[in-house]
Amino acid sequence: MPARIDGRQAHELRPITIETGYQEFAEGSCLISFGKTRVLCAASVAERQPGWLRNTQSGWVTAEYSMLPRSTSTRTQREVERGRPGGRTQEIQRLIGRSLRAAVDLDLLGPRTITVDCDVLQADGGTRTASVTGGFIALRLAAEKLALANLIPPETITTQVAAVSAGIVAGTPVLDLCYEEDSAAEVDFNVVMTGADAFVEVQGTAEGKPFDGASLDALVELARGGIAELFERQREALRAAQT
Numbered sequence: 001m002p003a004r005i006d007g008r009q010a011h012e013l014r015p016i017t018i019e020t021g022y023q024e025f026a027e028g029s030c031l032i033s034f035g036k037t038r039v040l041c042a043a044s045v046a047e048r049q050p051g052w053l054r055n056t057q058s059g060w061v062t063a064e065y066s067m068l069p070r071s072t073s074t075r076t077q078r079e080v081e082r083g084r085p086g087g088r089t090q091e092i093q094r095l096i097g098r099s100l101r102a103a104v105d106l107d108l109l110g111p112r113t114i115t116v117d118c119d120v121l122q123a124d125g126g127t128r129t130a131s132v133t134g135g136f137i138a139l140r141l142a143a144e145k146l147a148l149a150n151l152i153p154p155e156t157i158t159t160q161v162a163a164v165s166a167g168i169v170a171g172t173p174v175l176d177l178c179y180e181e182d183s184a185a186e187v188d189f190n191v192v193m194t195g196a197d198a199f200v201e202v203q204g205t206a207e208g209k210p211f212d213g214a215s216l217d218a219l220v221e222l223a224r225g226g227i228a229e230l231f232e233r234q235r236e237a238l239r240a241a242q243t
Contacts, residue, residue: 032130037124056111057110060112064116065118
């Protein structure tokens with residue numbers, strides 16, 4: 001394939017940065033960047049459960065997602081002005097929530113709710129995968145604060161969770177697509193995995209002609225390698241937050 005727009009090899013992630021403690025009042029927060037994509041993730045703890053969990057000891061983890069009006073090249077209307085979140089927003093919120101719950105023993109969390117807000121400050125592809133990866137950092141920091149206060153056991157967070165995109169561009173499988181690549185991709189994937197090398201979600205779509213099993217396997221393996229690197233970036237960020 002021709003050189004990627006930013007000069008990366010097919011298997012390379014964009015530059016990743018994670019700045020923890022970005023919001024003073026949140027129980028856990030970070031600003032995560034995948035190249036030019038930047039997402040602010042903040043975890044908030046509430047000492048109450050959703051209604052359907054009342055009279056149980058189980059907790060809950062949920063997520064909300066939004067894109068700021070000028071996170072894209074032209075202004076996007078705030079969804080609050082339309083009265084309700086759009087279908088894409090609801091889909092992404094559910095994906096983030098499912099992904100983060102895969103890292104938590106909800107019974108150990110106890111009768112409380114952690115809400116992880118993911119606000120896209122700048123979008124250049126991969127906002128949902130950046131939200132999952134950064135959302136885990138915010139969630140983990142909030143859980144550590146609860147554990148220090150002896151409100152939950154340290155083992156409430158059971159594993160890491162991270163996500164990355166992959167796709168076929170100009171006939172070649174590539175990792176972590178920027179917007180220009182995503183908009184031209186023949187196949188577009190989002191993959192979420194846990195630290196136990198288990199899949200939470202694999203979302204894959206052929207934008208043109210259908211793809212074969214070999215392409216599927218190649219994309220999944222690209223994503224697995226990228227997620228392994230993201231796990232190490234998460235661990236580095238959490239270690240830095242403790243110093």
